Amino acid sequence: MDKPTVTTTPDAGTEPGQVGERTGLHTDPGYKKRPAHNGVHVSLEDVTVKYGSFTAVRDVSFEVPRNEITALIGPSGCGKSTLLRTLNRMNDLVPTASVSGAITYNGENIYADGIDPVEVRRRIGMVFQKPNPFPKSIYDNVTFGPRLNGMKKDLDDLVERCLRQAALWDEVKDKLNSSGLSLSGGQQQRLCIARAIATSPDIILMDEPCSALDPVATLRIEDLMKEMTKDYTIVIVTHNMQQAARVSDLTAFFTVDVDDERGERTGTLVEMDDTETIFTNASDSRTEAYITGRFG
Numbered sequence: 274m275d276k277p278t279v280t281t282t283p284d285a286g287t288e289p290g291q292v293g294e295r296t297g298l299h300t301d302p303g304y305k306k307r308p309a310h311n312g313v314h315v316s317l318e319d320v321t322v323k324y325g326s327f328t329a330v331r332d333v334s335f336e337v338p339r340n341e342i343t344a345l346i347g348p349s350g351c352g353k354s355t356l357l358r359t360l361n362r363m364n365d366l367v368p369t370a371s372v373s374g375a376i377t378y379n380g381e382n383i384y385a386d387g388i389d390p391v392e393v394r395r396r397i398g399m400v401f402q403k404p405n406p407f408p409k410s411i412y413d414n415v416t417f418g419p420r421l422n423g424m425k426k427d428l429d430d431l432v433e434r435c436l437r438q439a440a441l442w443d444e445v446k447d448k449l450n451s452s453g454l455s456l457s458g459g460q461q462q463r464l465c466i467a468r469a470i471a472t473s474p475d476i477i478l479m480d481e482p483c484s485a486l487d488p489v490a491t492l493r494i495e496d497l498m499k500e501m502t503k504d505y506t507i508v509i510v511t512h513n514m515q516q517a518a519r520v521s522d523l524t525a526f527f528t529v530d531v532d533d534e535r536g537e538r539t540g541t542l543v544e545m546d547d548t549e550t551i552f553t554n555a556s557d558s559r560t561e562a563y564i565t566g567r568f569g
């Protein structure tokens with residue numbers, strides 16, 4: 274993949290930042306469109322993901338705005354994690370998984386022939402539910418990706434920059450050779466964020482990054498996420514409604530369609546909008562029922 278320069282979507286006939294008329298942010302074309310203030314970073318068009326013959330999530334179209342936080346919410350099994358993993362081709366690692374539709378990153382379909390999934394994952398990093406530092410030193414955790422990519426020069430500056438960006442530097446600068454596993458859970462997750470940003474991605478996917486953390490560590494990560502939007506676009510899966518409301522700029526609500534005859538449960542996007550609108554004035558009654566705890 275060449276270094277991307279284009280930030281428009283295939284159907285955007287307007288200036289970046291004004292991509293408002295045909296952005297497809299909602300499944301219902303009658304909804305008002307929400308402009309992507311900094312342009313569109315990722316666009317999903319009719320994305321369906323299957324595991325074998327089972328359709329986990331169907332016909333999802335929405336856009337991820339640049340340098341903002343997009344939250345994916347909805348009841349368990351509606352395909353949030355599945356969809357998140359399609360955004361950096363992580364589902365390629367599941368042999369039965371197949372993806373149809375288009376996912377465009379900086380104007381380029383990441384599922385097109387000739388696209389290197391490893392390069393996609395370098396540009397679109399991921400942080401997982403459970404902090405998973407490697408059983409290596411803090412320093413080596415951060416340098417792992419760059420070294421794998423063949424970077425041989427002195428990496429001290431990179432380590433400091435990434436640990437600073439992950440708001441961990443002050444806590445670990447005197448023990449960079451200690452094991453990553455010796456850190457607290459919250460520190461381990463910030464180390465994983467430092468490791469994710471070490472390969473210079475511009476999007477970070479986070480799959481319930483705080484679910485294993487205590488409330489204080491959780492707030493620390495949430496503050497960090499907001500700070501990170503200066504440099505990164507973030508997509509987060511969370512089952513924590515307060516968290517979605519606190520950190521995200523946009524929220525996409527998914528549900529599970531149940532086909533009793535065929536015994537199938539398939540995830541679908543109900544609506545996507547500004548987080549404030551989703552939480553105070555959702556367009557669809559299913560969204561409101563979920564958010565107020567009456568369903569899900």
Ligand code: ADP
Binds near residue numbers: 347348350352538540
């Ligand atoms: P969520 O994140 O919303 O809880 P998931 O994306 O984890 O939902 O799962 C969506 C559906 O896909 C569920 O029915 C789940 O059982 C199924 N699923 C997830 N991962 C796999 C897999 N590796 N193989 C087969 N089915 C899977």
